[in-house]
Amino acid sequence: MKLPPLSYHRAESVEHAIALLGQYQGEAKIIAGGQSLIPMLAYRLTAPAALIDIGRLADLATIRLDDQGLSIGSLTRWCDLQGSVEIRKFHPLLHDAIGHVAHYQIRNRGTIGGSLAHCDPAAECPAVVLACEGEIMVQGSNGTRSVRADDFFQGLLETDLQQDEVITSVKLPPWNPKRLWAFKEFSRRAGDFALAGVAMHFEMIGGCIAAPSIVGFGVGDRALVLRATQEALASNPPEPETIARAVSIARDEIDPPLDPHAPPDYRRALFGTLLERAVTEALGRNRGPMS
Amino acid sequence: MTLLDVSFSVNGELFKVQVEPRRTLADCLRHDLRLTGTHVGCEHGVCGACTVIVNDAAVRSCLLLAAQVDGWAIRTVEGLASGEQLSPLQQAFQDNHALQCGFCTPGILMTAQALLESEPDAGDERIVEVLSGHICRCTGYVPIIKAIAQARDVINSGRQKAR
Numbered sequence: 001m002k003l004p005p006l007s008y009h010r011a012e013s014v015e016h017a018i019a020l021l022g023q024y025q026g027e028a029k030i031i032a033g034g035q036s037l038i039p040m041l042a043y044r045l046t047a048p049a050a051l052i053d054i055g056r057l058a059d060l061a062t063i064r065l066d067d068q069g070l071s072i073g074s075l076t077r078w079c080d081l082q083g084s085v086e087i088r089k090f091h092p093l094l095h096d097a098i099g100h101v102a103h104y105q106i107r108n109r110g111t112i113g114g115s116l117a118h119c120d121p122a123a124e125c126p127a128v129v130l131a132c133e134g135e136i137m138v139q140g141s142n143g144t145r146s147v148r149a150d151d152f153f154q155g156l157l158e159t160d161l162q163q164d165e166v167i168t169s170v171k172l173p174p175w176n177p178k179r180l181w182a183f184k185e186f187s188r189r190a191g192d193f194a195l196a197g198v199a200m201h202f203e204m205i206g207g208c209i210a211a212p213s214i215v216g217f218g219v220g221d222r223a224l225v226l227r228a229t230q231e232a233l234a235s236n237p238p239e240p241e242t243i244a245r246a247v248s249i250a251r252d253e254i255d256p257p258l259d260p261h262a263p264p265d266y267r268r269a270l271f272g273t274l275l276e277r278a279v280t281e282a283l284g285r286n287r288g289p290m291s
Numbered sequence: 292m293t294l295l296d297v298s299f300s301v302n303g304e305l306f307k308v309q310v311e312p313r314r315t316l317a318d319c320l321r322h323d324l325r326l327t328g329t330h331v332g333c334e335h336g337v338c339g340a341c342t343v344i345v346n347d348a349a350v351r352s353c354l355l356l357a358a359q360v361d362g363w364a365i366r367t368v369e370g371l372a373s374g375e376q377l378s379p380l381q382q383a384f385q386d387n388h389a390l391q392c393g394f395c396t397p398g399i400l401m402t403a404q405a406l407l408e409s410e411p412d413a414g415d416e417r418i419v420e421v422l423s424g425h426i427c428r429c430t431g432y433v434p435i436i437k438a439i440a441q442a443r444d445v446i447n448s449g450r451q452k453a454r
């Protein structure tokens with residue numbers, strides 16, 4: 001369908017965008033890459049009075065790496081994230097996940113901030129930010145604040161972002177190179193939204209799994225931190241029984257939607273399989289050279 | 292609805308148009324500029340038929356507003372051939388029967404063009420990956436992959452001769 005009628009403003013700065021958001025009192029939407037927002041408009045799932053284009057605020061399109069970790073400007077596009085040497089070297093989980101985000105043509109426009117603000121339950125990036133205990137930096141009329149990923153993602157297409165706030169960057173703590181990690185998803189066609197997926201990492205200390213972080217996506221109203229599954233793995237040796245128990249707990253812990261793409265039982269079974277493969281792949285990194 | 296003044300270049304030629312803010316680049320090209328080589332399929336970014344090159348990157352023109360591209364450089368399928376002379380990519384599509392109905396072809400050509408410009412040595416696997424952003428119901432994709440690989444080799448051998 002054609003898009004609903006709306007106004008268009010090009011923001012000259014983050015402050016300008018915030019002022020415009022304030023004027024529209026919740027009736028305006030920020031547009032950056034537009035790769036999720038424009039389909040939403042085309043389906044008339046949303047019909048804001050105005051779009052505020054932040055797409056030319058080059059200050060928001062930076063990637064910084066220091067001893068605090070990785071700071072990625074909200075306007076950084078997938079193609080730039082994928083090509084970033086820093087991310088490939090110092091955040092292998094994020095690098096791997098980006099390769100699964102949509103198609104080449106979408107990655108040339110879509111931004112990381114857009115994905116976080118959109119909060120699609122099957123999106124890769126919120127899952128990785130959750131799994132790595134990232135923080136989302138937002139700016140509004142009351143100044144800036146940092147929101148823990150756990151508090152930021154609140155439900156189906158719902159975040160903690162207030163009506164006059166803009167995401168400026170996302171921060172990921174330094175990646176511990178001792179981590180064993182894996183990212184797995186299944187979709188019917190390359191680049192489509194995942195029917196289910198898992199982003200995970202853990203360490204091995206004294207022959208046991210330590211500090212496991214397991215996040216499922218496409219299996220709930222948002223990306224889910226699977227705490228019971230993590231507990232089932234923590235402090236246990238990575239024996240087949242441990243993994244089988246964790247898989248069985250995970251299948252219960254997720255909360256797959258009833259939608260036309262796949263019934264909940266299918267997603268539970270699929271997720272268990274993906275988790276098992278992910279743990280096995282992560283353990284494999286303990287021996288061979290890191291890929 | 293207030294109309295916006297937008298100007299951008301298409302295949303090197305500058306255009307100035309007045310558009311509704313909700314006008315997509317795809318509709319602007321087809322309806323306002325009468326450049327109907329760019330096809331519109333799904334209108335929500337899945338089929339790839341509307342793909343054009345914006346500032347040297349292949350993007351969906353149905354997922355961009357005309358207002359967003361003010362001042363930018365657009366290339367469409369109309370810009371590939373020089374007169375009656377097909378581009379190496381177009382020639383390779385003809386040679387390999389890489390199209391039948393032709394609806395998806397303009398988008399695929401623009402994706403392949405952008406790919407071969409930015410990654411001249413793109414391997415067959417990379418071609419397949421990038422092509423996954425397009426839906427073609429006639430060919431079964433195999434001739435398309437062959438055509439893009441042939442164009443890559445033709446362009447690269449031309450480059451070597453030029454040296």
